[in-house]
Amino acid sequence: MIEPENRAATAAPVARYVYCVVPGEVGDWQLRGLDGQPVRAIRGGGLTALVHDCPAEPYQGDEDRVKAWVLAHSDVVDAAWEHSGAVLPMSFDTIIRPGDGLDADEQVKRWLSSEGDRFRAKLERLRDKVELGVQVLWDARAVGEVVARSDDEIRRLRAEMAGKPKGSAYFYRQKIEQALRRALEAKAEEDYRACFRQVTALFPEVHVNKLTKPPDRQMIVNLSVLAPRERVAELGAVLAGLQAEGVEVRFTGPWPPYSFAGPAQ
Numbered sequence: 563m564i565e566p567e568n569r570a571a572t573a574a575p576v577a578r579y580v581y582c583v584v585p586g587e588v589g590d591w592q593l594r595g596l597d598g599q600p601v602r603a604i605r606g607g608g609l610t611a612l613v614h615d616c617p618a619e620p621y622q623g624d625e626d627r628v629k630a631w632v633l634a635h636s637d638v639v640d641a642a643w644e645h646s647g648a649v650l651p652m653s654f655d656t657i658i659r660p661g662d663g664l665d666a667d668e669q670v671k672r673w674l675s676s677e678g679d680r681f682r683a684k685l686e687r688l689r690d691k692v693e694l695g696v697q698v699l700w701d702a703r704a705v706g707e708v709v710a711r712s713d714d715e716i717r718r719l720r721a722e723m724a725g726k727p728k729g730s731a732y733f734y735r736q737k738i739e740q741a742l743r744r745a746l747e748a749k750a751e752e753d754y755r756a757c758f759r760q761v762t763a764l765f766p767e768v769h770v771n772k773l774t775k776p777p778d779r780q781m782i783v784n785l786s787v788l789a790p791r792e793r794v795a796e797l798g799a800v801l802a803g804l805q806a807e808g809v810e811v812r813f814t815g816p817w818p819p820y821s822f823a824g825p826a827q
Contacts, residue, residue: 573617584646606671607678648689692816698783704808786821
């Protein structure tokens with residue numbers, strides 16, 4: 563069976579795929595982007611956009627191909643960040659098309675000039691800053707046992723259930739499950755607040771991300787943190803104090819500050 567070709571791979575490359583914006587009017591860094599495309603610099607308004615020539619259509623493909631494109635996009639942004647010390651990453655599939663009598667290069671230059679003040683302010687704020695990921699995950703069974711051992715109501719119910727006939731014991735087990743569920747909800751809120759308070763006391767700029775469902779774990783906290791590059795170890799020391807029985811703290815990064823760049827347009 564012959565699969566239909568991706569239209570973006572066959573149409574004329576009249577548009578520009580934008581990876582990021584960096585400060586200053588820097589030269590080309592001989593980077594390769596999506597599908598090995600050569601990345602080049604377009605300069606305007608005292609800024610530089612890193613782009614490659616592409617069709618004026620979205621990039622579409624199967625899951626594996628999209629993952630490869632996203633990784634290549636990230637690699638270009640990482641390289642630009644290392645070169646320049648500050649970067650405004652664009653989201654995947656940011657494409658600037660020709661229009662208003664201007665070709666795509668001229669449109670990119672106009673965009674850089676019109677957004678110059680806003681972009682420069684963001685770049686200055688993000689200079690020498692990194693994004694760090696903070697996640698707190700529970701082994702729900704282990705944390706549940708810790709909570710059960712320390713909760714007065716659950717201990718009392720367990721003591722009362724001992725020696726009861728099967729019928730009565732069943733109702734006690736239901737009461738214990740309900741009490742444990744309430745106690746775990748309270749502990750999840752307590753753990754979230756403790757983590758958030760300690761992280762923001764060190765680095766106030768934090769994004770709260772949607773909780774995901776990793777296998778065999780319950781996620782309690784999912785934060786992105788903006789921190790000075792030279793102070794990354796300080797956050798690691800704080801997070802080490804949050805480790806406990808059944809509690810895993812994941813500390814990832816550093817990355818370019820994707821979560822703090824804001825919308826490009």
